[in-house]
Amino acid sequence: MSKRISLTRYLVEKQRIDGHIPSQLRLLLEVVARACKSVSHAVNKGALGGVLGTAGSENVQGEVQKKLDIIANEVLIEANEWGGHLAAMASEEMDSIYLVPNRYPKGEYLLLFDPLDGSSNIDVNVSIGTIFSVLKMPEGDRGVEESDFLQAGKCQVAAGYCVYGPQTILVLTVGDGVAMFTLDREMGSFVLTQDDVQIPPDTREFAINMSNMRHWDAPVKRYIDECLQGKDGPRAKDFNMRWVASMVADVHRIMTRGGIFMYPWDKREPNKPGKLRLMYEANPMGWLIEQAGGAATNGHQRILEVQPTQLHERVSVILGSKNEVERVTQYHREHA
Ligand code: AHM
Numbered sequence: 493m494s495k496r497i498s499l500t501r502y503l504v505e506k507q508r509i510d511g512h513i514p515s516q517l518r519l520l521l522e523v524v525a526r527a528c529k530s531v532s533h534a535v536n537k538g539a540l541g542g543v544l545g546t547a548g549s550e551n552v553q554g555e556v557q558k559k560l561d562i563i564a565n566e567v568l569i570e571a572n573e574w575g576g577h578l579a580a581m582a583s584e585e586m587d588s589i590y591l592v593p594n595r596y597p598k599g600e601y602l603l604l605f606d607p608l609d610g611s612s613n614i615d616v617n618v619s620i621g622t623i624f625s626v627l628k629m630p631e632g633d634r635g636v637e638e639s640d641f642l643q644a645g646k647c648q649v650a651a652g653y654c655v656y657g658p659q660t661i662l663v664l665t666v667g668d669g670v671a672m673f674t675l676d677r678e679m680g681s682f683v684l685t686q687d688d689v690q691i692p693p694d695t696r697e698f699a700i701n702m703s704n705m706r707h708w709d710a711p712v713k714r715y716i717d718e719c720l721q722g723k724d725g726p727r728a729k730d731f732n733m734r735w736v737a738s739m740v741a742d743v744h745r746i747m748t749r750g751g752i753f754m755y756p757w758d759k760r761e762p763n764k765p766g767k768l769r770l771m772y773e774a775n776p777m778g779w780l781i782e783q784a785g786g787a788a789t790n791g792h793q794r795i796l797e798v799q800p801t802q803l804h805e806r807v808s809v810i811l812g813s814k815n816e817v818e819r820v821t822q823y824h825r826e827h828a
């Protein structure tokens with residue numbers, strides 16, 4: 493039997509052998525993984541654990557919160573606040589940043605997360621996930637402010653997601669490729685099941701909410717229209733469509749077999765750059781995709797180059813197989 497490498501061992505080796513991650517970052521990632529295990533447990537209980545349904549509240553974006561949104565948010569905060577490796581956290585479910593309470597030591601990292609992505613799929617037993625991004629606190633010994641979080645995605649020091657599906661899988665990058673870990677429920681540990689993940693540059697599979705077609709901009713319409721023409725169109729091949737409506741699950745499919753995912757700007761809300769959030773959805777996913785050889789843009793520039801101006805800023809997202817993402821981005825350039 494080939495030797496099993498746990499997440500713990502993987503991270504220790506990254507720290508010790510490759511000298512790639514400081515010990516504080518290793519500990520932080522261990523804690524995030526532990527929190528994901530807890531969320532996975534809650535997700536699995538479903539109706540038996542009383543975790544389904546809405547919580548009767550709204551988050552800062554005016555979205556109805558599900559019970560699991562709130563549970564996952566609390567799990568991540570409670571797991572991470574006392575370890576001494578963080579200065580502050582930010583979440584899709586909280587209006588402003590969460591400072592590590594004074595009773596605990598403070599570290600040099602900032603953690604951002606979407607605790608439960610794909611909320612509309614919770615109650616129907618379809619894959620959902622947690623997305624996270626780690627930044628370093630800028631130099632200086634003053635207190636933490638929201639502006640400390642407003643760093644472009646290229647400044648991330650770690651990013652990942654955990655998908656709660658038929659298996660619970662943690663996907664991680666610390667900037668030297670992407671690794672996948674499957675949760676061994678009997679042992680209670682994440683085990684390395686794929687290293688050096690590579691996304692094929694070409695694909696015949698796209699993921700987009702087609703019901704929004706009438707609201708899209710011309711470049712996105714053109715791209716999808718050409719895909720739909722199949723063998724008889726300019727692409728000269730048939731395309732397949734997949735849309736889970738959980739970004740984590742759609743991105744995980746792309747990580748596994750390639751594809752393109754788009755949640756573009758659309759005319760329903762002309763003043764918003766898109767639906768998905770830059771700092772805790774698009775940035776971590778964009779970096780993971782790039783680290784696996786794919787590409788991620790907002791149609792005009794690399795997502796990782798976008799300078800955030802607000803914590804809950806939104807962005808147009810086009811990510812996945814490199815050649816397809818470049819094609820859609822080129823269509824935007826031609827249309828500009
Ligand atoms: P959430 O973070 O509130 O769950 O919203 C984000 C989700 C993404 O996971 C997914 O890509 C998108 O919203 C689905 O939107 P739609 O309802 O248009 O299918």
Ligand code: MG
Nearest residue numbers: 606609610773
């Ligand atoms: Mg989300």
